[in-house]
Amino acid sequence: MAKNLILLGLPGAGKGTQADFIVEDYSIVHISTGDIFRANLAENTELGKKARQFMDAGDLVPDEITNAMVADRLSQQDVEAGFMLDGYPRNEAQAVFLDKYLSENGKSISATLYFEVADSLLRDRLLGRGRADDTPEVIDNRLEVNKAANLPLVDYYQKVGVLHTIDGGRELTDVYHDVKEVLDNL
Numbered sequence: 001m002a003k004n005l006i007l008l009g010l011p012g013a014g015k016g017t018q019a020d021f022i023v024e025d026y027s028i029v030h031i032s033t034g035d036i037f038r039a040n041l042a043e044n045t046e047l048g049k050k051a052r053q054f055m056d057a058g059d060l061v062p063d064e065i066t067n068a069m070v071a072d073r074l075s076q077q078d079v080e081a082g083f084m085l086d087g088y089p090r091n092e093a094q095a096v097f098l099d100k101y102l103s104e105n106g107k108s109i110s111a112t113l114y115f116e117v118a119d120s121l122l123r124d125r126l127l128g129r130g131r132a133d134d135t136p137e138v139i140d141n142r143l144e145v146n147k148a149a150n151l152p153l154v155d156y157y158q159k160v161g162v163l164h165t166i167d168g169g170r171e172l173t174d175v176y177h178d179v180k181e182v183l184d185n186l
């Protein structure tokens, strides 16, 4: 059976690195909505024009636009082998849309991987990235905003029964060991 995954985790939780490991070992298409939006901005497509004002302001792109984009991507042939959503869903309305889209198309989510990391460690990791505009206050704010959006999704997938919480506060290879254990048992 194709593995259809969702990755959840706050900034600094190591989602991106784990996604790279997964793509290397499994025939799964990595779908990052942030990457798709950025590519559309760069090429100034119709979608890019619609998304630009929201992205420039650091806001979420409205659900109608984002959901339509994801539905279009998931209708392509390559996802039949399995897919991994990264950066989507970002809120419960998107999660509900995704469920409906998948069930109408005879698909479902096999696992949602939630990389859990203590706030203090996330803060240290983000500060360690050393970006000039990343003051402790900006980082704390980003974590709080993301947490408010993330936790309802964690609850949502817990209720659906596909949530796997992984301790992301360890070495990357130890984290990936647990990821493989989940994926190999799907």
Ligand code: AMP
Pocket (backbone or CB within 6 Å): 033, 034, 035, 037, 054, 055, 058, 059, 060, 061, 062, 066, 086, 087, 088, 089, 090, 094
């Ligand atoms: P990211 O790289 O995932 O942080 O995404 C970069 C930007 O793309 C975000 O700040 C949003 O403006 C937009 N974006 C990405 N994913 C979504 C989503 N699921 N819903 C709405 N906007 C999104």
